[in-house]
Amino acid sequence: STLAIAHSYNYIDVYRWDGATWQFQTSPSCYITAGAFNKSQMSLSDDGNTLAFINNAFAGDDTSEYGAGSETTGDIYKYENGAWGISLSVDRLSNHTGMRFVDVSGDGSSVTFSELAGNQGIDADNPRRRFLTVDYDGSTWSTRSSGTSTYFDGYDSRLNNDGSKTLYQTTDGSTSGVQTGIAVATFSSNQYTNCLLYTSPSPRD
Numbered sequence: 227s228t229l230a231i232a233h234s235y236n237y238i239d240v241y242r243w244d245g246a247t248w249q250f251q252t253s254p255s256c257y258i259t260a261g262a263f264n265k266s267q268m269s270l271s272d273d274g275n276t277l278a279f280i281n282n283a284f285a286g287d288d289t290s291e292y293g294a295g296s297e298t299t300g301d302i303y304k305y306e307n308g309a310w311g312i313s314l315s316v317d318r319l320s321n322h323t324g325m326r327f328v329d330v331s332g333d334g335s336s337v338t339f340s341e342l343a344g345n346q347g348i349d350a351d352n353p354r355r356r357f358l359t360v361d362y363d364g365s366t367w368s369t370r371s372s373g374t375s376t377y378f379d380g381y382d383s384r385l386n387n388d389g390s391k392t393l394y395q396t397t398d399g400s401t402s403g404v405q406t407g408i409a410v411a412t413f414s415s416n417q418y419t420n421c422l423l424y425t426s427p428s429p430r431d
């Protein structure tokens with residue numbers, strides 16, 4: 227078992243259970259935007275060997291709080307060969323927007339990050355809600371793509387155990403990024419196939 231605790235002092239404490247007590251293992255750096263951090267910004271695999279979190283989640287490219295090098299990133303740590311180490315750092319999905327959600331698949335083979343965006347119009351400063359997913363083959367990470375795109379319209383993406391399916395909130399895409407429903411996407415052969423579950427308003431409205 228693995229326990230990860232985020233601190234307001236800009237780091238995360240990681241402990242592992244040895245059968246009798248919790249043993250401290252590492253403290254990866256993690257900038258906390260304006261002293262705020264919540265559970266949607268950190269995720270662990272079921273075996274506790276993959277930890278992903280959003281560093282300075284709401285900052286985007288604004289480094290005024292902590293200085294140069296504190297832009298939003300999505301950081302992934304792996305426990306391998308008896309030690310923790312950073313495995314991948316994902317750049318923010320857009321220049322001015324941070325990230326809002328992260329989720330690790332149960333088996334630790336995939337991680338998905340969702341960007342932070344409001345209901346504003348689409349432009350370079352205020353992009354629509356999108357998500358990005360990376361996959362681990364045991365030695366290296368690769369970014370999912372469908373055609374030429376690595377970003378996919380959707381919000382609050384969540385992965386199943388092996389990362390092959392993604393549950394997410396659908397949006398109106400290039401209009402304003404407003405959530406319109408819920409869908410499950412299956413990823414295979416470098417292509418997402420959607421199965422829409424619910425659209426708003428519901429038939430009862």
